[in-house]
Amino acid sequence: MVHTKQRLRDLYWWPGMDCQVENAIKACSTCLQHDKMANTHVAPLCSVPTPTSAWEKLAIDVVRPLNNAPQGCCFAMTLIYSYSKWPEIAFAPDVHSATVVKFLSTVFS
Ligand SMILES: [Zn+2]
Incomplete structure (x- = not known):
């Protein structure tokens, strides 16, 4: 401005x-x-219903690029079981669909 x-x-x-x-x-x-100076509005936190059984609900997220990460570990993929809050984490060089599928296949197997 x-x-x-x-x-x-x-x-x-x-x-x-x-x-x-x-x-x-x-x-x-x-x-x-x-605009990097613009005020961002954080969405209000709200509780979500707790699942009643395992595998009913999973949450997946990708943390992107991690600065100073070792080569091949630039991204962190996380999967959290909403029922138990157990986290599964994998590091990857990219977040292409094949990489995400491989991560999920490993967890689900
Ligand atoms: Zn403009």
Whole structure:
């Protein structure tokens, strides 16, 4: 926003320019997606029903790229059994579908 206003002021000025620039940038979805300073809203935590039996519900997630990880361990795939909270974790060089399938096949076997 500051940079845009500075660049505009080099060539143009009109009454209300700063406010119009701010409003235009605030309304721009592309700028919002790439704004590292934008406030992000964390979704509220809410409880989920506890499964009544094993294997009823699983949760899988991928933690992506791990900085300073050994080669071939850039991603961590996690699978958690919601019933027992038991975690299964595997490290992988990528998260292509074949890699995820291999991880799940290993766990399910
Ligand atoms: Zn924009």
